[in-house]
Each structure stands twice: as structure tokens, then as C-alpha cells.
Amino acid sequence: MNPIDLVVTVCAVLSPATCEEQHIVFNYTGSPRQCAMAAPPYIAQWVGEHPKWHAVRWRCEYPHPNDKA
Numbered sequence: 001m002n003p004i005d006l007v008v009t010v011c012a013v014l015s016p017a018t019c020e021e022q023h024i025v026f027n028y029t030g031s032p033r034q035c036a037m038a039a040p041p042y043i044a045q046w047v048g049e050h051p052k053w054h055a056v057r058w059r060c061e062y063p064h065p066n067d068k069a
Helices: 032-038 040-049
Strands: 002-012 019-028 053-061
Touching: 002 032, 002 040, 019 032, 019 040, 032 040, 032 053, 040 053
Parallel strands: none
Antiparallel strands: 002 019, 002 053
């Protein structure tokens, strides 16, 4: 399994113009496209843990090793 980065754009429920990207890194054996299709349960879990936000779009990509956490 290889790590993959699920990048979710979330917006505040009370202020829909306030949006940001959240990165969820996990191990996945498929391609980024397959990851995006399999992402809804992971997104639902994140939104369930962060009820002040809602997801508006997402994508998967391989992590960039030079990015700062």
C-alpha cells in the first residue's frame, strides 16, 4: 500500500464563503482516480467529526515529500 493524500475543500456551515483545504493521508492501493471515487466514506467520517464544516469537493493525489506539514 502507498500513502495517498485526499484533499477535501470544506466550507464553514455558518459562513459558506469561508473555505479551506483539509488533507487526509492514508494508505491506498488504487490510483488517485479510484481514490476519489472511494473517498465519500472518509469524507463523511471527517465531516462527522467536524460538524461546523461541510465538504464541497475533493481530489486525491500522491503526497508531495517537500511540502511542510
